[in-house]
Amino acid sequence: MCGIVAHVGSRDCVPILLEGLAQLEYRGYDSAGLAVVNRSGGLRVHKAKTRVAGLGSSLPARFKGGPGIGHTRWATHGEPNDINAHPHVVGPVAVVHNGIIENADELRVKLIAEGAEFISETDSEVLAHLIARAGGYLPRSGGTEGGAEYAADALHENGTAANASTANASAADASTAKASAANGTAGGGSGRNGAQASGKAGGTGKRGSARNGDGTDRALGTDRAPGTDRDPGTDGDLEEAVRQALTSVVGTYGIAVLDARYPDRIVAARNGSPVVLGIGDKEMFVASDVAALVRYTRQVVHLDDGEVATVRADGFHTSTLDARTTTHEPSVIEADLHSYSADGYTHFMRKEIHEQPRTVERALRGRLEERFHTAHLGGLNIDARQARAIQRVKILGCGSAYYAGQVGAQLIEELARIPADAEAASEFRYRNPVVEADTLYIAVSQSGETHDTLAAVRELKRKGGRVIGVVNAVGSAIARECEGGVYLHAGPEISVTSTKTFTATCVVFSLLALHLGRIHDLSPADGARVIAGLHALPGQVSEVLAQEERIADLAKDLTGYHGMFFVGRVRGWPIAREGAQKLKEVSYLHAEAYPASELKHGPLALVGPDLPTVAVVPDDELRDKNISTLGEVKARRGRILAVGHGTLDRRLADDMVEVPKNEPELDPILLSVPLQLLAYHAAVTLGNDVDKPRNLAKSVTVE
Numbered sequence: 001m002c003g004i005v006a007h008v009g010s011r012d013c014v015p016i017l018l019e020g021l022a023q024l025e026y027r028g029y030d031s032a033g034l035a036v037v038n039r040s041g042g043l044r045v046h047k048a049k050t051r052v053a054g055l056g057s058s059l060p061a062r063f064k065g066g067p068g069i070g071h072t073r074w075a076t077h078g079e080p081n082d083i084n085a086h087p088h089v090v091g092p093v094a095v096v097h098n099g100i101i102e103n104a105d106e107l108r109v110k111l112i113a114e115g116a117e118f119i120s121e122t123d124s125e126v127l128a129h130l131i132a133r134a135g136g137y138l139p140r141s142g143g144t145e146g147g148a149e150y151a152a153d154a155l156h157e158n159g160t161a162a163n164a165s166t167a168n169a170s171a172a173d174a175s176t177a178k179a180s181a182a183n184g185t186a187g188g189g190s191g192r193n194g195a196q197a198s199g200k201a202g203g204t205g206k207r208g209s210a211r212n213g214d215g216t217d218r219a220l221g222t223d224r225a226p227g228t229d230r231d232p233g234t235d236g237d238l239e240e241a242v243r244q245a246l247t248s249v250v251g252t253y254g255i256a257v258l259d260a261r262y263p264d265r266i267v268a269a270r271n272g273s274p275v276v277l278g279i280g281d282k283e284m285f286v287a288s289d290v291a292a293l294v295r296y297t298r299q300v301v302h303l304d305d306g307e308v309a310t311v312r313a314d315g316f317h318t319s320t321l322d323a324r325t326t327t328h329e330p331s332v333i334e335a336d337l338h339s340y341s342a343d344g345y346t347h348f349m350r351k352e353i354h355e356q357p358r359t360v361e362r363a364l365r366g367r368l369e370e371r372f373h374t375a376h377l378g379g380l381n382i383d384a385r386q387a388r389a390i391q392r393v394k395i396l397g398c399g400s401a402y403y404a405g406q407v408g409a410q411l412i413e414e415l416a417r418i419p420a421d422a423e424a425a426s427e428f429r430y431r432n433p434v435v436e437a438d439t440l441y442i443a444v445s446q447s448g449e450t451h452d453t454l455a456a457v458r459e460l461k462r463k464g465g466r467v468i469g470v471v472n473a474v475g476s477a478i479a480r481e482c483e484g485g486v487y488l489h490a491g492p493e494i495s496v497t498s499t500k501t502f503t504a505t506c507v508v509f510s511l512l513a514l515h516l517g518r519i520h521d522l523s524p525a526d527g528a529r530v531i532a533g534l535h536a537l538p539g540q541v542s543e544v545l546a547q548e549e550r551i552a553d554l555a556k557d558l559t560g561y562h563g564m565f566f567v568g569r570v571r572g573w574p575i576a577r578e579g580a581q582k583l584k585e586v587s588y589l590h591a592e593a594y595p596a597s598e599l600k601h602g603p604l605a606l607v608g609p610d611l612p613t614v615a616v617v618p619d620d621e622l623r624d625k626n627i628s629t630l631g632e633v634k635a636r637r638g639r640i641l642a643v644g645h646g647t648l649d650r651r652l653a654d655d656m657v658e659v660p661k662n663e664p665e666l667d668p669i670l671l672s673v674p675l676q677l678l679a680y681h682a683a684v685t686l687g688n689d690v691d692k693p694r695n696l697a698k699s700v701t702v703e
């Protein structure tokens with residue numbers, strides 16, 4: 001959801017910002033912009049309704065310098081256009097913001113009454129005004145002209161103003177800017193070196209790695225060590241201005257702030273939207289996602305909610321909103337650059353679908369304990385006695401994470417015989433849930449940053465519930481807030497629509513179900529049976545992928561229809577839901593999922609030659625029931641694509657995709673793969689932007 005990148009160091013930051021934004025574009029892609037302090041100490045801004053590549057190619061040759069901040073946007077307040085694009089600028093201050101300022105309207109009215117002029121429709125612009133004011137800048141004209149190059153720096157360079165309205169503001173600002181910069185450096189600069197140095201010194205260890213050396217997991221929630229020392233002062237006027245501005249703000253934010261009067265630093269802050277600092281060699285980075293940093297550094301620090309950081313070329317200093325110094329041990333990013341490149345594939349979605357044999361293997365690595373026919377999950381932080389006391393399991397997530405949670409709930413009920421269900425975290429958090437002491441709550445999230453899921457975790461914690469995470473992004477907010485949990489180790493997922501993390505989540509739930517099952521009543525023989533099934537999975541996923549060409553042909557055919565039904569029963573039901581979700585997300589075809597048993601209770605009215613049905617039909621104890629459903633569709637001359645096992649009579653469906661048979665509990669994992677390929681090829685046939693589908697963002701970090 002929107003991407004932030006910032007750099008401070010001696011080199012020109014523009015190529016770094018553009019490269020970082022390109023890596024973050026999957027988080028938001030309706031407009032983009034940059035602000036840099038140029039060599040003469042002035043602020044230059046360039047932003048437009050364009051993708052990052054378009055922004056780069058439209059930059060004037062003179063657009064160079066540093067420090068700088070950049071942003072790629074996913075619109076929430078105000079349509080995507082040049083003016084609403086970030087950075088938002090007030091005088092010497094430029095701000096990029098992820099999140100939502102909930103009291104923006106109220107603040108806007110107040111600021112206008114005080115003489116501020118707003119030019120965008122965004123909530124983010126209030127931040128620029130608040131920070132500029134708190135930092136002593138009182139503009140006579142508040143803004144910039146969207147799209148065109150902003151030349152607030154013109155007077156710093158040669159005395160030529162870009163336009164009359166900004167000329168006065170810049171003229172008024174030019175002298176103060178230089179004077180304050182000197183004060184800022186003298187007053188706030190050196191005093192923070194101790195903290196910066198300790199931040200760097202701690203960065204050599206593997207504390208941030210999610211696995212121990214032996215391949216086992218370490219606990220989620222253990223990679224930071226907040227300090228509580230009262231900081232005697234603040235890091236210069238810019239940090240203080242940001243701190244002061246944020247006291248009047250209600251909502252979520254991840255921000256990076258640049259002030260031309262302080263050309264040695266960037267100030268960042270976080271509340272609800274991720275901010276990560278990257279530690280380089282005499283240079284520092286700020287980003288909303290490590291994807292923007294891996295090219296430059298592996299050492300990172302994740303800010304916590306309510307933290308402010310001042311970042312200079314030689315280090316960083318972090319503190320709370322009330323100016324208490326905090327300390328962080330840098331963690332090491334495990335992923336390499338390779339994970340962030342499409343590697344010869346046309347789309348990340350296809351690359352990630354094809355990565356699944358490896359991601360399934362990685363999710364299993366070091367976690368199977370053959371001797372006791374169980375799974376070992378090092379980060380759970382639940383001993384056998386506590387596990388026995390669990391009376392119920394409640395799984396929470398959004399979108400694909402929710403559907404994977406539904407697969408997980410079935411696995412836990414089947415293997416551990418503990419009542420389990422999944423619910424959309426976005427609903428759970430608002431319905432004043434009854435939180436039970438003997439229930440294990442599990443938050444599922446690829447990004448670990450989804451606002452609704454995080455809010456559900458916090459609601460649970462507030463009520464004393466025990467919540468663990470099943471998360472992909474190491475060190476993310478949900479991972480840190482949970483008591484423990486299991487990482488997916490699927491590597492970065494770049495395509496907006498989830499594929500490899502869906503299957504990895506299901507695999508992790510298989511392990512958890514096996515672990516809980518063997519503590520409850522699952523027999524050693526059944527444990528061994530499940531383990532054999534898990535070992536077989538990677539090879540079987542490859543077998544499904546080998547059928548891509550055929551599935552692509554079927555997808556082409558299906559794009560001729562205006563929509564389709566997806567049906568499945570019990571184990572097949574979450575797979576049908578996820579299949580429909582994938583198709584909707586990337587092909588924009590209407591797809592609706594129903595439990596197969598519900599078809600006759602209403603939706604059958606729509607079945608006919610114009611509406612095909614994709615039926616998930618595993619060869620399990622419900623096969624005959626599913627065959628009846630196929631009959632109901634056939635009787636209405638509805639076209640059927642069945643996804644199932646070789647034992648199904650092919651005459652029951654018009655088309656069939658066969659997946660290898662595994663253990664019945666694990667079959668759903670394999671059944672989901674053809675549906676990913678179906679959605680992908682439908683989208684390609686329709687000429688859609690597969691990795692960046694319209695109206696979607698990779699992780700929704702706002703309300």
Ligand code: G6P
Pocket residue numbers: 398399400401444445446447448449450453496497498696697698699700
């Ligand atoms: C967004 C994405 C979905 C994703 C969901 C949960 O809605 O568009 O594809 O499944 O967020 O994301 P998470 O990172 O929490 O798994």
